[in-house]
Amino acid sequence: MTMFSVVVTALDAQGYLRECLESALNGAAADTEVEVVVVDNASTDASRAIIDEYAERDERVRAVRLPRRLPAGAARVAGAQQVGGDYVLFLEGHDSLMPDALVALARRAEEAGRPDVIVFDHVRSTWSDSAIGSGDGRLFIAPGSEVFTIETQQKTLNLTPTLANRVLRADFYAAHQELFGQDEYTEVLPAIGSLLAAERIAITDAVLVRRNAREVPLGEEGHFNLFPQYEALWKLLGSGPAMAEAARIVFSGMVRRYLKVLTLPGASDRHQAKFFHCASAHFLRYKPADYQRPANLNGVRHAMLERDSYSGYRALQLANRKRRSVRTLAAKARKKAAEVAKEGAYREQLRHPIEEDLAVFSAYWDRGVTCNPGAISAKLAELAPQIRQVWVVRRDDVPLVPAGLDYVVPGSHRYWSVLARAKYLVNNVNFPDSVIKRPGQIHVQTHHGTPLKRMGTDQIPYRATSRGVDYEALLERCARWDYSVSANRHSTETWSRAYPVPFASLDYGYPRNDLYYTATAEDVLGIRERLGIAPGKKALLYAPTHRDYEAAWTPRLDLERLAKTLGDDFVLLVRGHYFYDRGLSPLQELHRRELIIDVSGYDSVEELCLASDALITDYSSVMFDYANLDRPIVVFADDWVTYSVTRGVYFDLTEQAPGAVALSQADIERLFLDGGWRDAAAAAKRAEFRRRFCEFDDGNAAERVARHVFLGQEAVPPVIPLDQRVPAPTPEAAAAPYRPHR
The missing domain is CATH 3.40.50.12580 (CDP-glycerol glycerophosphotransferase, C-terminal domain)
Incomplete structure (x- = not known):
């Protein structure tokens, strides 16, 4: 009997957390047991309520509630302190196990004589593709069914460095606490370090985990945690010809990761320069004796790191960016030429200040005063009559507008004016693509029903509804939302998954x-x-x-x-x-x-x-x-x-x-x-x-x-x-x- 301890760290994962927990709890069989330790990392959404619900109804679930948000590594350690199984698996609340994953892992553990680490394959999921291969498949071929150490299979260090594609024997995990730090980048050290430290490693090429790709901003200083992580890895790796291939692999991955950080948006030039100089120091310090620079544009970037030339690197990136921008702008200009001509009045209105006391309402593609926007409009008139309301109403529906309520007809000059100047925009569908959200404007998406049928990106697998839909354009429209109004937790969780863009859920009920x-x-x-x-x-x-x-x-x-x-x-x-x-x-x-x-x-x-x-x-x-x-x-x-x-x-x-x-x-x-x-x-x-x-x-x-x-x-x-x-x-x-x- 093998018992797995699945540690799930959840940070604002309400749209995926149920699937994650169900996949872990339903993955055990007669010869396997499972306990699930769920860490709520001070979520601001309904994640904590979901965790409490599962902990109350299933004794295999243990909840760990953090009073404030901790770095990902610290949250993971807080959960691991509660485990009691034979093997530990770390997941995020957005991940899920494939059917019978734990059964397959238990079988592999027994076949391999309970090794320190078992690595398996995984897929990544985005809103547009539910099964993007990891790219690791070829790395599972050479080791086969043998149990090995990293010295004999050094290419396995090329495996995706994440904790979600491996299980660790509990006593092995306990003996190597130094690998599991408390910062945001701890997956690099424990993922690679566990392979370097393990005396017995086994693999299976089965795809056992689905990871939902998402961007988690770390802040400027968070990226500097990478440097002590790699310093610890190089100490663990040691030196000598026996591990020369491993050194090349770790070095290549290190430089690739550093260069990726340098391309992330939002960082100041001061931060970029500081990070570049630290990366350059590591490049020179850990460069293998037989290092060969790549023969492509990336090789030029390597050369800049090797010379610690931030000015040269920055000039190279700016030149590339300008070249891409010219191509992109030309394409956009051709596409938008007609729109710009048609909506010139709107562009002109965008130059005017936002009117803080102006709210624009619409419902059902401008069909009239109704649904959730209509109910909000009526209550707003009662509570805040100082806020001027303007409804967007199709010409055919104008006779239905209540007396005294201001309205505009789509496409009119005043229509573009109020859309450009309004502080608040409320709708139960999306405003047209041509509407630009200005800094300071607030968009409220009220929706118009609790979802039984699949919505948003969840529709993609169903050709009857997804054929011809431009989902990138849909998500661009949804990215304007500041608030999403919800009638129940089912809706709250569904909207956050079906529309993977940032917004705050107002769990207030449907105004209508x-x-x-x-x-x-x-x-x-x-x-x-x-x-x-x-x-x-x-x-x-x-x-x-x-x-x-x-x-x-x-x-x-x-x-x-x-x-x-x-x-x-x-x-x-x-x-x-x-x-x-x-x-x-x-x-x-x-x-x-x-x-x-x-x-x-x-x-x-x-x-x-x-x-x-x-x-x-x-x-x-x-x-x-x-x-x-x-x-x-x-x-x-x-x-x-x-x-x-x-x-x-x-x-x-x-x-x-x-x-x-x-x-x-x-x-x-x-x-x-x-x-x-x-x-x-x-x-x-x-x-x-x-x-x-x-x-x-x-x-x-x-x-x-x-x-x-x-x-x-x-x-x-x-x-x-x-x-x-x-x-x-x-x-x-x-x-x-x-x-x-x-």
Whole structure:
């Protein structure tokens, strides 16, 4: 029996941490055991809450909570102090183990007689490619299945120097604490040093870890930790002809790493010069006797280091940068020529100061005053009337703009003016590519639904939705976000992974859902009257979603048959998705014959939800919002397999539904005729769904966003616990002659 201690250091890893922990906990088998020590390195996101959740429910998980952020090495050591297994594996919260990785490692450990170190292959993952090879594959060939020391297989020092591609026997780790320092660059020393110090090394060419590539800024001085790391390595390496190849490999890697640091952006010239001179000193001190300079441009850089000529190096880099810039600018100029001509007014407006009291709002690609931006706008007018609001609204939707609310039409001169000058820009989608974020502007992304379907870069493997999408342009748009509004931790974690750009998550709830807690009985009855719902009828809102594999919308339910089957006790409110042209709606004839009420043109989805007694939907995000009302939800999932495979989803809705699930028209009819749509089993599913997805929605979301973003208040109203919230009354309760005062 082999026990693995997996030490996970987490720093703002909320989008990846669950996958990391699940991969470790599910990787053990009958002949292996695992313990997971998770170190929260003072994360500012939901990482600590995720760690606490796992530690509470699984005794194999141990949480280490650091009171302040420590260097990566120190955080790793803090976790390693808690281990009790036979082998130690170090991961970051963004990494994950491949299926059966621990089983493969246990088998290799037994085959090799429990060596000091076992090295394995890995892949890197970026937003655009989930499996980039490590480049180490050829290095696994020569050693084969033999157990060796570095003296006999010196080329293995070329393996990627990371702790995530090896396990260390626990007593070997304990005996070589000097390799595991407390700074940010400790992977260089323990990764290479563990191979130099080990008496027995084994390898396997199996790919056992996926590493998510990310940039972690160290600050200017952090890079200087490299120098003592390499000094320690050279002491460990020693000298002499027996290790000549190893010396060449370590020297080459050292110089390559130093040159890479010198290309990193953001460093001052003073820092660059200081680092260059230290690197030059190491170059001269550790240069092997048989050193040969590379015969390319990199060789010129080597020569500059060897001569300690920072001025020469800087001139070389500037010349290269100018050459690349000329090519890049020429390409951009050709691409943007038309845009610059068209948006000349915008460019002119960018020269003016930002207006601190101006906020621009838009929703659904300028479709009108609605959704989360609409709710924030209304609350902002109440809390901060001194902030001037301007909405971007398409010309066709101008008649729907509330009286007294200022607006601009896309493309107009004033449109470009307010986009250039506004302090705040709020949207539930992205503003166009042509919008430039100025220093000092604040962009708020509210989103427009909790994600069931894959979003952002998570869509890339699914050709039905990713074909033709320019993801680099998408991420450039997302990089403008300062804040992302979230209704639940599922969304928070998903957005941080699907849109891998820096932004702060506002875990405040969806402002549009405030209405589900603030609406009164009079509001509910008034909406029903406007919609023409007769008193006493059960109104069923049918709101299906868009399907990327369908060019036009045809209801998947036979609505005429359903209306006739359910009879006069029910009325169907049917809302087609806004992606489809309302003029081509197949609902108009059914509406004319009074078999349904076509509400596709009704602007407020929230009011439709308030008016209904139950929701029928398939995969629309409206189900997450509707759950706040604690009313019955029926999921019609007749094409779930097709949808989930082609569109990609985050969880199995048929297993984690907010109520009863129907797979056919007959199922739907039976559920409503025999009462299954609102029985105890459906209510239990809904309760669990609400706990997970209505986490931050309590009626105060818009106020929290307005106070934090626009008024700069850190102290905002706390989220009310779910069991203390009171949703708007149901239509039946609203119509009761004697109802308690809310």
